[in-house]
Amino acid sequence: MKLHRPVDTTLGLAFALGLSMTTLAAGCASADSAEGSTSDDIAESALVTPSAGSIRKLGALQYGDQRTGIGYSGRPRALAYTFVGHRGDAVDVVVEADCEDAVAWLLDDARGVVTRDTALAPKPDTRVAHLTATLPKDGTFMIVFREAHGEATSFSVTLEGKAACTPKRCADVGAHCGTLDDGCGATLTCGTCASPDTCGGSGVANVCGSPPPPPPPPPCTWPRSFEQQFGQAWNPADVAFVTSDGAVHRGMGSLDLQASKNQVPNAVRTLGSGALVREIRLLSASGATVASRTGAAVYGLGDAMWHQVNGYAAGDFVETTLVRLFAEPTHSYAELKEYFRRLTASSVSLVPAADQTDYAVAAQRLMSSLDSGQRAFKLGTGHALDFHQATEVVNGKPFAFQLSNPPGLDPKIGMRQGAAWLFWPSIAVEPICR
Incomplete structure (x- = not known):
C-alpha cells in the first residue's frame, strides 16, 4: 500500500484541489472511469440523505452477484449498487479497489447507515472494505463505495447474503386469489376472482371457483321411506304375525309359503299353526309394537305369498310387500278414483277393436259415478278392492270393472266384457321420501 496524506473517511470534505483524478499509483493500471460528474463539495450527510448527483447508482445486485472492472474517477464522489433484502438476512459485502484505498457504506432505503467500513490505519489491506450486517427490516438497500x-x-x-426466511410466492402454493401468510411474517396477496367465481368457492382455499351443485338425494325407495317413517331400518326379524288363537309368531321366516300355493289370498298361515293370521305387527328391537296392520293388509300379504310361491313374482316379493304394507299410506277415495281414471284410459288398446267404442262409453259412465261419489270401494272376494256391482251395459254389452288394490301391491284394473276377455294392467305407486 502506498503512503497517502491523512484520510478523510467522511464523504463531506472536498478533495484537494491539486489532486490529479487520472493518475494512479505506481504499479496500478488505469481503470475505466465511471460516466458522469458532479461537484466535489458534498458533505457526508449527502450519503445519508444524498442529493440527486452525489451518488451514481450502477444497477441492482442479488445475493451471490459480483461486479468487476468498475471504473472510478472521483466524479461523482461515490458509486452504488442496490439490492432487495429482508429483515434478518445476513449480508456480507466485499468492496475491493485495484490499488487504492476502499471505503464503503451500507444504507437502508431511508439513507440511514446500517454499517460502514471507513477505517484505514488498523487494516492490513486498505484496498478492501468489508461490510457485514443483519438487515433490520425489509426494503431496498444500497452499497455505497468510493x-x-x-x-x-x-x-x-x-454481495453475499443468507436469507433468514424465503417468502412464499402465490405460484409456489398454487394460490390464485385472496391473501395468505408468506411464511416470513408478511401477507401475500394473490389477486381476485372473476364473477361468478369466488375465492375458495370450489372448496379449495385461495383458488377461484364456484361451489359444486349439491349431490342429488339418494333415490326414494320403499325401504328408505319405511326408515324415515319409523326411525329404524327394515329387518325381517322385526315383523310378527298374530294368529286367530292369539299366538305371536316373530320373524318373516315363520310364514308358511307352501300353504299359500293353492290358497285364496285372505288365508295366510304360519309354520306349525293351523290358525290364520289376523294381524301383522312391526316390532322394535326390544319387541315393542311400533305399528300394526290388519284386514286388507293381511289379504295383500296373502296375495304376495301366492304370487311368489307359484313363481309369478321374484323371490323377495313377500319381503318387499311387507315393507310396503307399513310404508305405504292407505289410499284415499280421490287417489283410488284417479288410479281408475288413468288405468281405464291407458287400457283402451287392450280391448278388442270391435268393443273399444263401447268400452270408452262404459268407462266414462263409471268415472262419472266415481266423480259424483255414487260408488264406494269395497274389499272384493277372491282378488281385490272393487265396486259393488260395478258393471256398465253399453249396446247390450256388460262391461264389469274391478280395481285391484291389495295393500303393499300396485293398483291394477280388472276388466271383463261378459265372460269373453279379462285384463289386469297396473300402475306403479311411488314411495314418498323426505
Missing part, C-alpha cells in the same frame, strides 16, 4: 482520497481506481463488488 476511493478514500478520491483517486482514480477500479473496483470489484461482491
